[in-house]
Amino acid sequence: MEAPSLLRKLFKQYYDSCSKDDFTLRSFTEREFAFLTFDSEGMIRHKSFSSPEELLEYMRNSPPAHVYYSSAYYETPAAEEMDAKGWKGADLIFDIDADHIATPCKEEHDTWKCLDCGAEGRGMPPESCPNCASKKIEEFTWMCERCLEAAKAEVLKLIEEFLIPDFGVSEKEIEICFSGHRGYHLHVECEDFRHLNSEARREIADYVRGVGIVFEDHGFTRLGSTRVLLGPSLTERGWRGRVARGVYTVIDAIDMHAPVLYMPARDLNWLRENRQAILEALSKEPPFWAIFSKLKKQSLKELLKAAVTQCACNIDERVTIDIKRLIRMPNSLHGKTGLKVVKISYADLDSFKPLKDAIVFRKGYLKLHVKRIPKLRVGEVEVGPLEDKVVELPMAAAVYILARGAGEPVWR
Amino acid sequence: MSTFEREFCAKYPFTETARNYIASTGFSLEDLASGEFVEIVERAKARIREAIQRGEISTFLEGDLDVEILSYPVALVILGLLGEARLARRYAVAESKRVEELLLGEDDDVLVRVAEEAFSWRLVKERTRMGSKLIDFCMPVHQFIATAATFHDPHWKLVNKLVYDGQVHLRRTEVARLIAEEVKNRVLVRISELTSVGGEALKSLQPHLEELRREASGRMKYLELPEEGVTSEDAYPPCIRKLLEDLRAGKSLPHMGRFALTTFLINVGVDVDEVVALFSSAADFDESKTRYQVEHIAGLRGSKIRYLPPSCETLKSFGLCVEEAGCGNIKHPLIYYRRKLRKRRATSGGTEPSKEAV
Numbered sequence: 131m132e133a134p135s136l137l138r139k140l141f142k143q144y145y146d147s148c149s150k151d152d153f154t155l156r157s158f159t160e161r162e163f164a165f166l167t168f169d170s171e172g173m174i175r176h177k178s179f180s181s182p183e184e185l186l187e188y189m190r191n192s193p194p195a196h197v198y199y200s201s202a203y204y205e206t207p208a209a210e211e212m213d214a215k216g217w218k219g220a221d222l223i224f225d226i227d228a229d230h231i232a233t234p235c236k237e238e239h240d241t242w243k244c245l246d247c248g249a250e251g252r253g254m255p256p257e258s259c260p261n262c263a264s265k266k267i268e269e270f271t272w273m274c275e276r277c278l279e280a281a282k283a284e285v286l287k288l289i290e291e292f293l294i295p296d297f298g299v300s301e302k303e304i305e306i307c308f309s310g311h312r313g314y315h316l317h318v319e320c321e322d323f324r325h326l327n328s329e330a331r332r333e334i335a336d337y338v339r340g341v342g343i344v345f346e347d348h349g350f351t352r353l354g355s356t357r358v359l360l361g362p363s364l365t366e367r368g369w370r371g372r373v374a375r376g377v378y379t380v381i382d383a384i385d386m387h388a389p390v391l392y393m394p395a396r397d398l399n400w401l402r403e404n405r406q407a408i409l410e411a412l413s414k415e416p417p418f419w420a421i422f423s424k425l426k427k428q429s430l431k432e433l434l435k436a437a438v439t440q441c442a443c444n445i446d447e448r449v450t451i452d453i454k455r456l457i458r459m460p461n462s463l464h465g466k467t468g469l470k471v472v473k474i475s476y477a478d479l480d481s482f483k484p485l486k487d488a489i490v491f492r493k494g495y496l497k498l499h500v501k502r503i504p505k506l507r508v509g510e511v512e513v514g515p516l517e518d519k520v521v522e523l524p525m526a527a528a529v530y531i532l533a534r535g536a537g538e539p540v541w542r
Numbered sequence: 543m544s545t546f547e548r549e550f551c552a553k554y555p556f557t558e559t560a561r562n563y564i565a566s567t568g569f570s571l572e573d574l575a576s577g578e579f580v581e582i583v584e585r586a587k588a589r590i591r592e593a594i595q596r597g598e599i600s601t602f603l604e605g606d607l608d609v610e611i612l613s614y615p616v617a618l619v620i621l622g623l624l625g626e627a628r629l630a631r632r633y634a635v636a637e638s639k640r641v642e643e644l645l646l647g648e649d650d651d652v653l654v655r656v657a658e659e660a661f662s663w664r665l666v667k668e669r670t671r672m673g674s675k676l677i678d679f680c681m682p683v684h685q686f687i688a689t690a691a692t693f694h695d696p697h698w699k700l701v702n703k704l705v706y707d708g709q710v711h712l713r714r715t716e717v718a719r720l721i722a723e724e725v726k727n728r729v730l731v732r733i734s735e736l737t738s739v740g741g742e743a744l745k746s747l748q749p750h751l752e753e754l755r756r757e758a759s760g761r762m763k764y765l766e767l768p769e770e771g772v773t774s775e776d777a778y779p780p781c782i783r784k785l786l787e788d789l790r791a792g793k794s795l796p797h798m799g800r801f802a803l804t805t806f807l808i809n810v811g812v813d814v815d816e817v818v819a820l821f822s823s824a825a826d827f828d829e830s831k832t833r834y835q836v837e838h839i840a841g842l843r844g845s846k847i848r849y850l851p852p853s854c855e856t857l858k859s860f861g862l863c864v865e866e867a868g869c870g871n872i873k874h875p876l877i878y879y880r881r882k883l884r885k886r887r888a889t890s891g892g893t894e895p896s897k898e899a900v
């Protein structure tokens with residue numbers, strides 16, 4: 131048996147063990163469902179189901195590799211033409227993925243290869259090949275605890291810095307899902323946002339990403355016609371206080387931030403030497419921003435920009451803006467990892483361990499021929515790096531490697 | 543209803559109080575045929591005329607308030623029947639200016655009332671300190687962005703507002719501007735819905751329609767084209783030429799790109815069949831769907847409104863402008879085209895050979 135058919139068999143066992151309650155969704159019948167299978171390339175789209183039972187039945191009969199539902203609610207979700215579906219609204223969704231976060235460990239576990247010229251490299255894949263400028267880049271990305279922790283920190287930032295204090299969303303309106311691979315989805319279950327078009331959603335995305343900030347609008351001005359700088363205090367709400375706190379954080383850890391602060395050495399040294407005095411000036415009420423009057427205008431701007439980067443949340447804005455997105459179904463399995471898409475409440479997020487809690491196949495061992503893997507951790511098991519080896523592994527790790535396309539089962 | 547309330551209705555005829563009042567008078571569009579309501583029709587025409595000529599509309603509180611109030615829905619009906627997108631826009635903008643000016647002179651409570659009655663906005667008077675300044679109002683984030691997202695000024699971006707607890711904090715002038723913008727949006731929607739009336743009413747309105755149409759076309763020539771049916775592709779602005787090129791190369795255009803190209807071509811006089819044929823090279827071409835969309839844009843279907851191409855500013859914000867520095871001081875692709883043609887005609891003595899667009 132080849133990897134895909136083995137995975138299909140295992141996925142079926144999983145869906146056989148599920149109950150219909152695992153697949154409930156708000157406004158279930160107004161959603162479009164879509165599937166990718168193990169044996170063909172194309173996506174099966176425009177499905178709709180009358181109940182979770184019916185969906186489960188479908189998944190048992192033809193076990194899918196990936197299951198998606200539409201963030202949108204439709205009049206006729208099964209209509210084939212997008213225009214004929216009758217858009218009624220869509221959930222507000224945020225996608226946070228380790229793919230978009232620059233973690234140092236990516237150098238250790240991720241690689242890429244140009245499909246045109248064969249150039250290879252480690253870490254985050256470039257947009258286009260540095261050798262031949264081709265955009266056909268194949269990525270080999272792996273889950274890793276540190277990357278997932280970075281993604282989780284970003285989710286917490288989104289909730290605690292933006293959704294609750296600024297957008298006034300309550301804890302119980304927030305639903306979090308581990309995506310089954312390298313990130314999290316966050317749904318805001320609030321009627322108010324449901325009818326917004328993409329332009330309006332872009333405003334939300336830009337807000338959390340800190341895109342397009344005009345510092346003058348947040349109180350950074352000069353006093354009269356002097357060079358004396360005025361600015362918001364650390365305790366203010368919204369982006370005003372956030373920029374102020376961002377500056378504080380950057381100055382506080384100035385040695386860490388210095389390499390990315392693009393300013394003359396003179397200004398950078400001044401910031402270093404006066405670190406303590408600056409921190410005190412900023413903590414005053416009202417804060418004494420005039421302390422920065424010595425800085426070149428451009429350097430100050432650079433500092434403020436660094437503060438925004440420090441405070442902004444790294445979401446994939448395309449997902450938030452798209453009002454017809456397909457989202458991975460909670461409690462379904464991710465066909466490229468064999469892990470479960472897990473719903474997590476805000477309260478449980480802190481203790482959630484994706485590489486343990488999302489594991490489904492806990493029983494038994496499997497012998498497989500591993501092509502090439504970096505050092506991996508799945509559940510309690512640590513494997514790799516391995517290349518061209520036959521090994522016997524606990525089921526979850528074996529399934530993960532098979533699903534990544536990095537191995538084939540070996541049958542005696 | 544008290545005079546004070548009727549004045550409120552005359553000033554803000556799109557509010558719930560005004561709508562209820564209009565309903566209570568028992569006035570219906572069919573009555574227009576009876577001649578009894580000449581005054582209302584005349585006042586409605588005056589509104590439109592003022593919009594055409596000055597881009598503004600005054601509020602007339604000295605005469606019969608009922609005439610003033612009822613002239614608003616009648617003006618919208620007339621504009622709906624005229625089906626001229628340009629005129630509708632100009633009118634909507636003028637109405638929104640009128641409202642903005644009035645609001646700036648009102649008490650805070652009136653702003654709150656208009657916002658609530660017209661759009662169910664939960665606008666609240668709440669003093670907040672922002673640095674050394676005080677701001678007076680706040681409203682829910684989702685209601686704010688639903689309207690403000692269409693502004694291109696960076697100061698209107700949500701990220702540049704003071705936002706907390708789900709509320710956006712706004713100055714009085716900003717609230718007036720935001721309400722006015724939403725008035726503009728709703729007026730346009732309303733006009734696009736009002737495309738037919740009963741036979742009798744239509745008959746009695748017909749002469750007025752003709753009259754206004756003439757006046758409008760005289761006045762609003764600046765967007766009109768020198769000659770109909772003559773198109774000259776190399777006078778197209780760079781953004782449009784780029785879209786044509788991409789389309790011919792078999793690339794699929796983004797939604798806004800399709801819209802810009804189609805509206806532009808229709809407005810320079812390329813006919814529907816040619817436009818449809820042009821799209822046939824696209825990978826995702828569906829003849830009947832494309833034809834439907836093009837006819838819609840040409841004003842042959844649905845709202846019967848012929849759409850104009852978006853302005854340079856809009857094209858820029860969608861990344862469709864290909865001239866970083868803009869094309870001179872041009873603000874609209876159609877103006878680019880018109881100037882270019884005119885210049886060319888001046889230099890070549892008006893013997894420019896016409897070229898097919900497609």
Ligand code: SF4
Nearest residue numbers: 779781854863868869
């Ligand atoms: S400035 Fe206007 S006309 Fe010129 S290229 Fe840009 S969008 Fe086109």
Ligand SMILES: [Zn+2]
Nearest residue numbers: 244247259262
């Ligand atoms: Zn290459």
Ligand SMILES: [Zn+2]
Nearest residue numbers: 235236274277
């Ligand atoms: Zn990592």
